[in-house]
Amino acid sequence: MLQAVPTLVLLLLLPVLAAAQDEAVVRIRARSELRVAEIGRAAQSHGVIGVRLGVILRDAPSQEPLAGQELVLRLRPQNVTSPRHHAASILSQRLNTGRDGHATAVFNGLLPGRYLATARYEGDDLHDLAVAPDLIVDLDRRPARLRLDALQKAPVHGPLPLLLDLDAEGAPIGVGDEPIHIDLFVSGVPVPLAIRDGHGALTVPLPPGPQPLSQSALHGGDRVALFAAYAGDSLHAPAQARALVLLTTETQLTLDPPPDEVARSGRLLLSGSARDEDGPLSGEQIEILATQEDTTPPEDPRARLLGSTTTDAAGRFRLVVEHLSLPSGTAQIVARSVPGRSYRQPGTSTPAILAVLPPEPVSVLYFVVPLGLTLGGLIGVSGWRRRHFLLRALACLRPASIASALPGPAGKTQLGPGVQLAHKSLVSTLLSRRQVDLTVDGVILDAAFEKGVSNAWVSAIAEGAIAADPAATAAADGHGRFVLPDLAAGVYLVLIGAPGYLAEYFPAVLPHRGELRGVQVALAPIRGRILLRWRQVTMPLFPGGGPERDLLTWTPREVCGHVEGRKGGPAFPMALVPLQRLTELVEDAYYSSRTCTGETLAEVEALAERITALLPADAQRLAVQSQPTAPGRPPRRGD
Numbered sequence: 001m002l003q004a005v006p007t008l009v010l011l012l013l014l015p016v017l018a019a020a021q022d023e024a025v026v027r028i029r030a031r032s033e034l035r036v037a038e039i040g041r042a043a044q045s046h047g048v049i050g051v052r053l054g055v056i057l058r059d060a061p062s063q064e065p066l067a068g069q070e071l072v073l074r075l076r077p078q079n080v081t082s083p084r085h086h087a088a089s090i091l092s093q094r095l096n097t098g099r100d101g102h103a104t105a106v107f108n109g110l111l112p113g114r115y116l117a118t119a120r121y122e123g124d125d126l127h128d129l130a131v132a133p134d135l136i137v138d139l140d141r142r143p144a145r146l147r148l149d150a151l152q153k154a155p156v157h158g159p160l161p162l163l164l165d166l167d168a169e170g171a172p173i174g175v176g177d178e179p180i181h182i183d184l185f186v187s188g189v190p191v192p193l194a195i196r197d198g199h200g201a202l203t204v205p206l207p208p209g210p211q212p213l214s215q216s217a218l219h220g221g222d223r224v225a226l227f228a229a230y231a232g233d234s235l236h237a238p239a240q241a242r243a244l245v246l247l248t249t250e251t252q253l254t255l256d257p258p259p260d261e262v263a264r265s266g267r268l269l270l271s272g273s274a275r276d277e278d279g280p281l282s283g284e285q286i287e288i289l290a291t292q293e294d295t296t297p298p299e300d301p302r303a304r305l306l307g308s309t310t311t312d313a314a315g316r317f318r319l320v321v322e323h324l325s326l327p328s329g330t331a332q333i334v335a336r337s338v339p340g341r342s343y344r345q346p347g348t349s350t351p352a353i354l355a356v357l358p359p360e361p362v363s364v365l366y367f368v369v370p371l372g373l374t375l376g377g378l379i380g381v382s383g384w385r386r387r388h389f390l391l392r393a394l395a396c397l398r399p400a401s402i403a404s405a406l407p408g409p410a411g412k413t414q415l416g417p418g419v420q421l422a423h424k425s426l427v428s429t430l431l432s433r434r435q436v437d438l439t440v441d442g443v444i445l446d447a448a449f450e451k452g453v454s455n456a457w458v459s460a461i462a463e464g465a466i467a468a469d470p471a472a473t474a475a476a477d478g479h480g481r482f483v484l485p486d487l488a489a490g491v492y493l494v495l496i497g498a499p500g501y502l503a504e505y506f507p508a509v510l511p512h513r514g515e516l517r518g519v520q521v522a523l524a525p526i527r528g529r530i531l532l533r534w535r536q537v538t539m540p541l542f543p544g545g546g547p548e549r550d551l552l553t554w555t556p557r558e559v560c561g562h563v564e565g566r567k568g569g570p571a572f573p574m575a576l577v578p579l580q581r582l583t584e585l586v587e588d589a590y591y592s593s594r595t596c597t598g599e600t601l602a603e604v605e606a607l608a609e610r611i612t613a614l615l616p617a618d619a620q621r622l623a624v625q626s627q628p629t630a631p632g633r634p635p636r637r638g639d
Contacts, residue, residue, distance in 0.1 A: 029126060030059055030128065031059075031061065032057065032128050034057050034120075035056050035132055035133070036053060037135065038143075039053060040052045044108065048108070049111075049112065050106060050107065050108040051137060051139070052105075053073060053075075054102060054103070055095060056103075057103075057121055065099070066097060066101050066127065067098060067101060069096070069124070070121075070122075071096075071120060072093070074093075074118050075091040075115050076115065076117075076118070110139060111139075113140060114137070116137075117134070119132035141233075141237040142168045142169060144166065146164065146240060146241040147165040147241055149164075149165075153245070153248045153343070154206070154246075154247060155206075155247070159203045160186075160203065162184075162203070163199075163201050164182060164193070164195055164241075165199055166182070166195060166230055168236050171198075173236055179195065180198075182194070182230055185227045186206075187225055206218060220248060220276060221247065221341065221343040223244050225242070225243075226245065228242075248345055249278060249343065250277065250345050251347030253273075253336070253347045253349035254272050254273045255335045258270055261355035261357055262354065262356060264324060264326065264358060265324060266324055268306075269319075273314075273315050274315050274347070275315050279315075282315060283310055286336070286338070287307075287308045287335070287338060288333065289304065289336060290303065290304050290334075291334075292332070304326070326356045327356065328359075330354070330355055331353075332352070333351065333352045333354050334349050334352070335348070342612065419506040419519070419522075420519070421506065421516065437512050437513060437517070438485075438486055438488070439484065439487070439516075439517075440484040440487065440510075440519065441483040441516075442519030442521060443480050443482070443520055444498070444523060445523070447524045450522075451480075452481070453498045454476060454479070454480060457474070457496070458484060458495070458496050459473045459494070460493075460494050460508070462490055462491070463491040489511055494506055496521045500597075504521050526598070526601050527589040527590055527596045529604075530589045530590075530604045531589070534556060534582060534586045537607075537612065538563075538579075557587060563579065578610050581607055582607040582611065585603060585607070
């Protein structure tokens with residue numbers, strides 16, 4: 001009997017334990033997003049109006065449409081005093097969303113007045129409740145749209161062209177009527193403006209106003225705020241438009257006259273000054289270029305960089321070229337600025353003519369006598385040691401890269417940033433059994449993880465042919481290895497690419513002697529470039545030593561939410577909208593299964609430039625300093 005007591009107690013406690021286990025279950029539902037908008041309206045008989053409203057229901061994190069969901073759309077009169085419509089009357093419709101998450105409703109027989117449209121979604125087992133923001137439907141006057149188009153950048157003291165368009169539901173306002181007055185303010189200064197047929201164009205001087213302000217009132221880097229307002233009429237509602245213009249300055253470079261002539265390997269001193277509309281430029285980077293007299297520097301691709309320097313506090317720069325390496329003859333010397341601010345336009349000085357004298361003749365004895373003494377000493381030490389010494393000396397020599405035989409700027413090798421050709425010593429090349437080689441092979445790696453890219457392709461384009469007509473094409477195997485066998489003798493451009501990677505290239509001269517065997521190509525992932533541009537843009541948004549140390553661990557959505565929810569509002573409100581779009585592209589690149597394309601990278605670059613242009617000067621300087629030195633290749637692990 002006593003042994004049955006524990007069993008009986010356990011049976012009594014089982015329902016209690018099961019209930020406690022059920023209470024511990026936590027149900028998690030996805031966040032839903034609901035929006036309502038006016039699609040159109042139509043006049044009906046007896047002075048009533050029909051309104052068509054549209055509703056869209058989406059999953060908030062993924063923005064995917066929610067199909068087959070039931071929601072309620074209500075329309076409440078606000079200032080309609082007719083007995084047919086009083087303040088307590090509410091028009092309601094139940095809707096079901098389609099495959100695209102959209103649903104539409106038509107409310108007929110409405111009297112003129114203001115109505116409040118609301119939508120509510122009760123949710124289900126997978127999605128949370130959602131309420132759409134209230135929408136005001138004004139049936140008294142048609143909604144008007146005012147668009148103000150202005151340049152993103154304009155000269156600091158130049159005219160500013162503006163375009164305005166005023167329409168209602170796609171139709172211009174005021175066609176054939178009297179001119180419509182628009183209240184336009186440029187940095188708070190009113191500018192009279194009247195437009196016809198819904199369109200107007202004008203040029204505003206800077207500074208604006210009938211009595212121009214002092215020229216020191218505007219400086220490079222300032223932003224001019226534009227505000228246009230339409231007061232509306234009996235048929236159309238008011239409308240407003242805003243724009244922001246960055247004022248730019250033009251860099252003016254002056255190069256002091258150099259000496260009339262200089263020796264080919266002599267010492268050359270160059271100096272000059274840099275200034276803009278605001279005065280001398282301090283800390284500006286200046287490059288000195290040299291080219292032939294019959295060309296136009298610095299556009300000439302053969303222009304040679306002699307050196308670079310920076311300006312002092314007075315805007316002066318000075319460069320000393322210790323050994324001038326220019327060919328004999330007449331050359332042009334120009335100075336070119338590399339602006340450190342986004343609002344500063346680059347400038348080029350007037351070319352200066354310089355005569356480069358040929359080198360003085362040197363007696364051959366200066367070369368023959370030391371060489372003879374050296375060879376005599378080597379022969380006198382030991383024939384065996386001499387042979388090994390010569391072999392070691394020859395082994396240190398490297399053949400010139402095949403790319404140097406192709407035309408290029410200043411004789412530089414034209415190779416992609418991720419291409420590494422095989423290096424062979426002169427001795428191994430001479431002793432190679434394969435004297436004539438017409439095959440190119442190698443391996444294609446992921447620049448970030450150093451693993452083979454299996455879906456890569458390689459094309460060899462002959463000199464003078466177009467990219468669409470390659471001479472040979474090969475696909476890489478599962479380890480990224482490729483082979484282009486039995487090519488005809490000639491000059492080729494070898495292109496390498498893969499979905500989701502930046503393309504690379506290298507020139508090839510066939511036949512070769514082993515230089516094009518074992519070529520290693522590192523393809524940079526596009527998503528790595530996208531993440532790098534996002535970090536450059538978000539770093540200036542955390543000034544003063546804030547949480548920028550967490551940028552490497554936070555997700556893009558957490559960083560965007562931190563910027564949007566900072567105390568006092570976002571640090572840079574104008575940059576918030578493009579930052580949200582840039583965050584969506586970064587998340588799509590890293591957390592979705594879709595392959596990144598060049599169009600996505602181009603959109604990311606455009607958004608990054610737009611956000612950087614909207615930042616203050618100190619934040620822009622931080623963004624410029626954080627730009628990568630090798631944009632074609634993301635940093636590898638351990639760099």
